[in-house]
Structure formats: structure tokens, C-alpha cells
Amino acid sequence: RKEVEQDPGPFNVPEGATVAFNCTYSNSASQSFFWYRQDCRKEPKLLMSVYSSGNEDGRFTAQLNRASQYISLLIRDSKLSDSATYLCVVNRGFYNTDKLIFGTGTRLQVFP
Amino acid sequence: EAGVTQFPSHSVIEKGQTVTLRCDPISGHDNLYWYRRVMGKEIKFLLHFVKESKQDESGMPNNRFLAERTGGTYSTLKVQPAELEDSGVYFCASSQEETYPYEQYFGPGTRLTVT
Numbered sequence: 467r468k469e470v471e472q473d474p475g476p477f478n479v480p481e482g483a484t485v486a487f488n489c490t491y492s493n494s495a496s497q498s499f500f501w502y503r504q505d506c507r508k509e510p511k512l513l514m515s516v517y518s519s520g521n522e523d524g525r526f527t528a529q530l531n532r533a534s535q536y537i538s539l540l541i542r543d544s545k546l547s548d549s550a551t552y553l554c555v556v557n558r559g560f561y562n563t564d565k566l567i568f569g570t571g572t573r574l575q576v577f578p
Numbered sequence: 579e580a581g582v583t584q585f586p587s588h589s590v591i592e593k594g595q596t597v598t599l600r601c602d603p604i605s606g607h608d609n610l611y612w613y614r615r616v617m618g619k620e621i622k623f624l625l626h627f628v629k630e631s632k633q634d635e636s637g638m639p640n641n642r643f644l645a646e647r648t649g650g651t652y653s654t655l656k657v658q659p660a661e662l663e664d665s666g667v668y669f670c671a672s673s674q675e676e677t678y679p680y681e682q683y684f685g686p687g688t689r690l691t692v693t
Binding site: 468508509510511553564565566568569570 | 613623687
């Protein structure tokens with residue numbers, strides 16, 4: 467069983483739609499949580515960290531449920547430029563100091 | 579400020595040959611990580627340097643892989659001899675410990691094809 471599980475998609479949504487991605491992790495020792503974005507044939511880039519209280523950055527909202535070991539990402543008012551693969555990532559260290567454990571990614575395609 | 583750089587961007591070698599990948603982290607970053615993505619799989623950790631010391635090399639697949647970071651600056655990852663299953667994209671990342679936003683910054687990757 468993978469340590470971080472994600473639905474690979476693809477999710478095909480029209481511009482303006484709201485889309486949600488979910489992720490589960492199996493290691494309860496995980497301390498920090500992230501969503502990374504990866505464009506085709508590019509490197510992963512940090513989209514946002516995920517906190518237990520939930521956090522929002524513009525159109526993006528991330529939630530963490532430690533009891534259920536579940537992480538989510540909500541994208542509102544989708545743009546064409548949101549098309550990418552979204553990687554759910556956990557880290558056993560505080561402050562992102564340990565190795566990153568990646569999910570396989572969820573592919574999002576936003577169409578006009 | 580320059581980001582993480584990796585060289586070469588692509589490498590095609592034959593099985594049994596040797597390849598050396600290079601990573602230059604962001605200046606001043608003590609932490610340097612190597613990751614790999616093989617086709618169809620998730621990105622996986624290979625090893626972690628803190629300055630010139632190997633902090634964690636639990637992800638190194640076997641002794642055909644050798645990583646170095648002499649002087650705590652750039653790092654090299656040598657594969658000798660290369661096998662077909664070594665094909666994939668090798669990413670390097672760097673970070674400065676306990677510095678907000680605690681991000682590991684990734685380089686563009688080296689795409690390795692072993693034929």
C-alpha cells in the first residue's frame with residue numbers, strides 16, 4: 467500500500483467550476499503536509515502548506531484531518547492555467563526538514 | 579536569485595555505461611535532496627545531505643548509485659553501471675532548515691534514459 471494515496475484522475479472541468487481533490491496518508495507520524503503543483507515535464511512547485519485549522523490562499527483552500535489522515539484541496543473558479551498535476555505530499559519532519567513522501571498526483575484539465 | 583540548477587537536462591546512455599548527474603542548490607541552502615520519478619510511479623526520495631554529510635540515504639536503490647556533496651555546495655549522483663530500470667527523471671531539491679515557508683525548492687530535473 468502506498469504511503470500517500472490520491473485519485474489519479476484526470477478531472478476534466480469547465481472554466482469557473484469548483485473542483486476538490488482528496489488524499490489519504492498512512493503514516494500517523496507525518497508532521498507536515500503540502501500540496502505541490504507540477505506542470506507537464508516541469509519540476510514540482512509548492513502550492514500551499516496544509517494546516518489542521520484549514521487554510522486558504524485566494525481560490526485555493528486546503529484542509530487536514532489528522533484523525534482520519536486525510537488531506538483535501540479545493541479550487542474555486544477554475545482557470546485554464548490551473549491545468550496541471552496536483553501532488554499531495556507529506557513530511558515526517560517538522561518544518562519540511564525530512565524527506566518528502568509524494569502521492570502519484572491528480573491530473574486536472576480545465577477546458578474553456 | 580538563481581534557483582536549483584541541474585545538469586544535464588537530458589541524458590541517453592546504454593545499459594552498462596556510467597552517468598553523473600549534477601545539482602547546484604540555491605546558494606546558502608544546507609539541505610540538499612535527491613528524488614526520482616520513474617514512469618507511471620510517484621516521485622520517490624533517494625537521499626538527503628545536510629551540508630556535506632549524508633543525513634538519510636534510505637532511498638538509494640542499490641550500490642550502483644553514489645552521491646557526493648564535497649564542500650557542502652553542489653552534489654553529484656553517479657550511476658554505475660546503469661540498468662534499464664534506472665530510467666526516469668531525477669530531481670534535486672534544496673532548502674534552508676527552519677526558514678519560512680519551509681519549502682523544498684526543486685530543480686528542473688535530469689531526464690535519464692537507459693537503452
